[in-house]
Amino acid sequence: MSDLPTFAPPVTPETKPFWDATAEGRLVLPRCTSCQTVIWYPRTFCPACHTEGVEWIEATGEGTVYSYTVTHKGDGPWRDASPYVMAYVELDEGPRVLTNIVECDPATVTVGQRVSVRWDPTEEGPAIPRFAPVG
Numbered sequence: 001m002s003d004l005p006t007f008a009p010p011v012t013p014e015t016k017p018f019w020d021a022t023a024e025g026r027l028v029l030p031r032c033t034s035c036q037t038v039i040w041y042p043r044t045f046c047p048a049c050h051t052e053g054v055e056w057i058e059a060t061g062e063g064t065v066y067s068y069t070v071t072h073k074g075d076g077p078w079r080d081a082s083p084y085v086m087a088y089v090e091l092d093e094g095p096r097v098l099t100n101i102v103e104c105d106p107a108t109v110t111v112g113q114r115v116s117v118r119w120d121p122t123e124e125g126p127a128i129p130r131f132a133p134v135g
């Protein structure tokens with residue numbers, strides 16, 4: 001659990017399986033039942049082949065930092081969290097997700113760094129996935 005602000009995620013019919021899994025500490029991703037493309041963000045059809053038909057798979061919860069930025073002066077609820085890292089993490093299953101890198105000095109984050117998921121619970125039930133360096 002990080003010191004970053006958490007918020008109630010906007011749960012929609014398309015994202016409910018994702019958020020339900022986060023409450024159990026599981027990272028799941030939608031995958032096309034036709035071409036097997038792993039999809040992000042959740043939706044009812046495949047953006048690669050336009051087939052309707054998506055199944056949910058268990059993700060490893062690991063990936064690499066694709067890109068990141070360090071915010072030194074946050075705003076609103078993020079003011080006291082500064083400095084913090086916003087990053088795109090490329091999951092081992094393929095999709096890139098916008099997230100935070102936590103549990104480390106922001107100055108040590110690098111592109112290509114291996115990271116794994118951490119969970120920040122919210123009062124409403126779902127947990128927010130964030131990532132921390134491996135090892």
Ligand SMILES: [Zn+2]
Pocket residue numbers: 032033034035036037046047048049050051
């Ligand atoms: Zn597809």
